[in-house]
Each structure stands twice: as structure tokens, then as C-alpha cells.
Amino acid sequence: MAGYSDATIWLVILALGIGTYLIRWSFLGAVGDRAVPDWAQRVLRYTAVSVLPALIAPLVMWPAATDGQPDPVRLSSAAATLVVGLWSGSTLSAILAGGVVLGLGTWLA
Amino acid sequence: MTQLSRPAPTTGRAESPSVARSFRTGFLQALPFLLVLVPFALLFGVVATAAGLDLAQTMGFSVLVLAGASQFSAVQLLSDHAPVLVVLASSLAINLRMAMYSASLTPWLGRAPAWQRALIAYVLIDQTYGMAIQRFERQPRLTVPERVAYLAGATPVLCLPWMLFTYVGATAGQMIPAAWPLDFAVPITFLAMTAPMMRTLPHVVAALVAVLSALVLSDLPSGTGVLIAAPLGMAAGAGAEAWQSRRRIRRNG
Numbered sequence: 001m002a003g004y005s006d007a008t009i010w011l012v013i014l015a016l017g018i019g020t021y022l023i024r025w026s027f028l029g030a031v032g033d034r035a036v037p038d039w040a041q042r043v044l045r046y047t048a049v050s051v052l053p054a055l056i057a058p059l060v061m062w063p064a065a066t067d068g069q070p071d072p073v074r075l076s077s078a079a080a081t082l083v084v085g086l087w088s089g090s091t092l093s094a095i096l097a098g099g100v101v102l103g104l105g106t107w108l109a
Numbered sequence: 110m111t112q113l114s115r116p117a118p119t120t121g122r123a124e125s126p127s128v129a130r131s132f133r134t135g136f137l138q139a140l141p142f143l144l145v146l147v148p149f150a151l152l153f154g155v156v157a158t159a160a161g162l163d164l165a166q167t168m169g170f171s172v173l174v175l176a177g178a179s180q181f182s183a184v185q186l187l188s189d190h191a192p193v194l195v196v197l198a199s200s201l202a203i204n205l206r207m208a209m210y211s212a213s214l215t216p217w218l219g220r221a222p223a224w225q226r227a228l229i230a231y232v233l234i235d236q237t238y239g240m241a242i243q244r245f246e247r248q249p250r251l252t253v254p255e256r257v258a259y260l261a262g263a264t265p266v267l268c269l270p271w272m273l274f275t276y277v278g279a280t281a282g283q284m285i286p287a288a289w290p291l292d293f294a295v296p297i298t299f300l301a302m303t304a305p306m307m308r309t310l311p312h313v314v315a316a317l318v319a320v321l322s323a324l325v326l327s328d329l330p331s332g333t334g335v336l337i338a339a340p341l342g343m344a345a346g347a348g349a350e351a352w353q354s355r356r357r358i359r360r361n362g
Contacts, residue, residue, distance in 0.1 A: 001161035003190045009166050015197055016183055017173030020204045025230035027212035029223070042347040044209040046315040048178070050342030051203045052303045053316050054323035054335045055182055056296040061324060065292045074293050081297050085304025092145045094301035102297065106290050 073105030131255040135240070135262030142236045142267055149177055150271045152294055154278020156181065159291050160188045164279050171275035175268060176234060178302060179203040185295045191332030199335050210238040217245045220253050229257070232264045234271075311353065315346025 001009060060078045062068040081098030085091065150171070157167040162184065170180045179200040186196040210233055218226060240263055245256055285291070307313050319342025326334035 001166075001187060004187065004193075006163075006166075008193060009162065009187070010169065012183060012187070012193060012196055013166060013169040013173055016170075016179065016200055017175075019197065019201045020174055020176050020179065020207070021231060023201070023204050024207045024211055024233040025227065026208050027215045028218060028226050028230050028233075029211075039347070041209065041212070042350055043343050044205060044212075045350075046311065046343045046346030047202060047205040047339070049303055049306045049312050049316045050319040050346065051182075051199065051335065051339040052178060052299045054319040054338040054342060055185070055199065055203075056299045057320040057323040058327040058334070059185075059293075059296045060300075062327070063292060065290065074290070074296075077293060078296060078300055081300040082304050085301050086307060089305040091301045091305060092148070094304055095148070095297055098297035098301065102290055102293055106288075 073102065073109055076105060077102035125254075127252075128254050128258045131251070131258040132262035135244075135259035135264075136266055137262075138240060138244075139236070139263035139266035142240075143270060146236070146267060146270055147274050149298070150274035151278035151281075152298065153177065153180055153184075154275040154280070155282035155285060156291060156294050157184050157275075158279045158282040159285070160184050164276075167279040168272070168276060171272045175231070175271065176204050176207070177271075178299065181295050181298060186332045189332060191330075195330075195332040195336065199332055199339075202336075202339055207233055207238075210242075213242060214238065214245075217241075217256055218253065221257050225257050229260055232260070232268050234267060236267050237263055309350075311346045311349035314349040315342040318342045318345035 060074065061070060063071055063074050065071075066074070077098045080101040081094045084097035085094030088094065153171065154167060157170065157180075158164075162170075170183070174180055174183075182203055183196055183200040186199060191199075211230065214229075214233075218229065221229075237260060241256070241260055244259055245251065251259070303316060307316065319338050322338035322341045323334050326337055329337075
């Protein structure tokens with residue numbers, strides 16, 4: 001992979017693996033039956049819904065593949081994914097919807 | 110059922126029929142999740158290889174990290190040439206939700222032997238957690254060995270295909286034409302994972318604040334915007350929840 005040595009990539013994989021394991025083990029392994037404070041539960045509840053969309057919002061609006069120009073095909077694909085995901089509650093259906101729009105759009109363009 | 114007519118095992122450590130049955134239930138109930146996991150694993154193999162990871166590195170992610178969303182985000186940030194610390198911080202932040210899974214399973218599994226809890230921690234993905242908490246809450250009288258057996262039955266169905274189909278995607282992915290817009294696979298995947306999570310107002314508030322902040326901060330060096338945008342979203346979600354519960358108390362009191 002451009003820009004990183006193999007050792008750096010493996011460092012990322014190992015650190016992410018160990019860090020993720022420690023997160024999963026945290027309460028189950030170390031904390032035991034003690035109660036989790038309310039504020040911690042509250043913040044943990046919103047990590048996934050904050051991190052995932054924040055990561056991809058700029059990629060949806062300004063894709064590198066079109067030199068940072070908003071792209072009608074990618075925007076439509078994102079909209080289809082979002083609408084089907086909200087409506088069906090199913091990740092797989094949403095991926096299929098977004099993929100179909102992206103594929104059709106690319107093929108027609 | 111032939112098993113019920115057999116005499117009970119005499120040795121204390123042998124599997125009792127109910128433990129075996131729990132194992133089988135976990136195995137069977139996990140099967141439908143393959144519909145989601147298999148395409149997802151294929152996609153990770155394809156995306157990681159397209160980004161320039163070799164086969165061993167791609168498999169390293171799926172075996173050692175075993176957490177889809179964070180694997181995709183790490184590969185995405187590496188393709189953006191983000192600094193290593195930024196890659197790690199963002200990807201670990203995505204997995205913070207698993208601390209919540211770990212906390213919520215502790216009352217049900219806290220009395221299992223330490224080595225079993227250590228193994229369960231390794232396989233605690235979204236699907237194993239979702240299955241386990243539903244089962245344990247609906248059948249609160251299951252014994253601890255039955256609960257562990259349920260997870261032991263479900264885990265091979267959920268985790269081994271993740272690794273296997275990452276391999277298939279990584280080896281078959283090299284045959285995919287370069288014109289295919291694979292760059293957009295990760296945005297679609299993340300949107301598709303987030304949309305079904307919009308169950309309450311605070312979830313929507315958290316996502317909106319995070320997205321708007323990420324767009325405003327998009328000129329920052331690659332990957333650093335999310336380190337500010339995500340905590341803002343989390344704080345907004347937690348704040349909205351606190352506001353909602355205060356209002357509920359006031360109305361009822």
C-alpha cells in the first residue's frame with residue numbers, strides 16, 4: 001500500500017486487534033458485576049451513530065474519484081441507501097439499493 | 110427425541126442434554142445472519158485488496174480485529190494517507206460500542222470461568238451480541254453453561270465465514286474491472302449500517318451533528334475531522350437523551 005511500509009500496516013492491524021479485544025473484554029473480563037455509570041452508558045450508546053456517518057460524509061459530498069466535485073451518481077446512490085435503510089431497517093437491503101443505483105448510474109453515465 | 114431417553118451423564122463435566130440443545134439452538138439461530146455477513150466479508154476482501162493490502166494483511170484484519178466497520182474505516186483512512194494515530198483513534202472509536210455490549214452481557218455471563226469470558230470477548234461482534242442479549246432476556250432461567258453453549262453454537266456460524274469470505278473476496282477481487290466505482294463501497298456500507306440505527310430522536314440528533322461537523326471540518330488533514338465531529342455527535346446524542354428524560358420526569362411528576 002502506497003505511503004506506508006509493511007511494518008506500519010502490520011502495526012495498525014495488531015494495535016487495532018489488541019485495542020478492540022480490550023474494549024470487548026473490558027466489562028466482561030475486568031469490571032465484573034459492578035454497575036456502569038449512567039453518563040458512560042449514555043455516551044457509549046451514540047458512538048457508532050456518530051463515528052460512522054462522520055467518516056463518510058465528506059466522501060459522499062466530495063468524492064476523490066471525481067476530483068472532489070459532487071457527483072450525481074454517487075449522491076443518488078447514497079440517497080437510495082439511506083432511504084431504503086431507514087424504511088426497511090435492513091442493512092443488507094440498503095447496501096443492495098445503493099449498489100444497484102451506483103451500478104446503473106455508472107453504466108448509464 | 111432420542112437424547113431425552115438416554116440416562117443422564119454420570120460425570121459432572123460431561124455435557125448435559127440442555128447444554129447440547131442450547132448449543133444447537135445458537136447454531137441454528139445464527140444461520141440467517143450469513144445472508145448479511147457473507148456479502149460483507151466478500152466486500153471487505155475486495156476493498157482491502159483494491160486499496161493495496163496484500164492477502165496476509167487483509168486476512169490479518171479479519172482474523173485479528175474481527176470487526177467489520179472498523180476494518181473498513183481503517184482501510185479507508187489508510188488509502189487517504191492519514192497518520193497512523195488517526196487511523197487507530199477513529200477505528201477504535203467505532204468499536205467503543207462494544208464496551209457497551211460487554212457491560213450489558215456481564216450480568217448474564219459474569220459467573221462463567223475467566224477463560225470462557227476471555228474467549229467470548231474475542232467473538233463479541235454485533236451479531237453475537239444481538240443474538241445473546243435477546244435470548245438471555247427472553248429466557249432468564251437459562252443456566253450460565255447453557256448461555257455459554259448458546260454463544261459457542263452461534264460463534265462458528267458468524268465468525269468463521271467472516272474470515273473465509275474475506276479470503277474469497279481478496280483472491281477473487283483482483284479480477285474486478287478497474288472501471289467499477291469501488292471507492293463508494295465503504296460510504297454505502299456505512300450509510301446502510303447507520304440508517305437502521307436511527308430508532309430514537311437522540312440517535313438522529315447525534316448523527317446529524319456528527320455529519321454537519323464532519324462537513325464543516327473536512328478541510329482539516331485527512332481523518333482528523335472525524336476525531337472532533339464524532340465526539341460532538343456523541344455529546345449531542347447524550348445531551349438530547351438527558352433533555353428527553355428530564356422532560357418526561359417533569360411531565361409525569
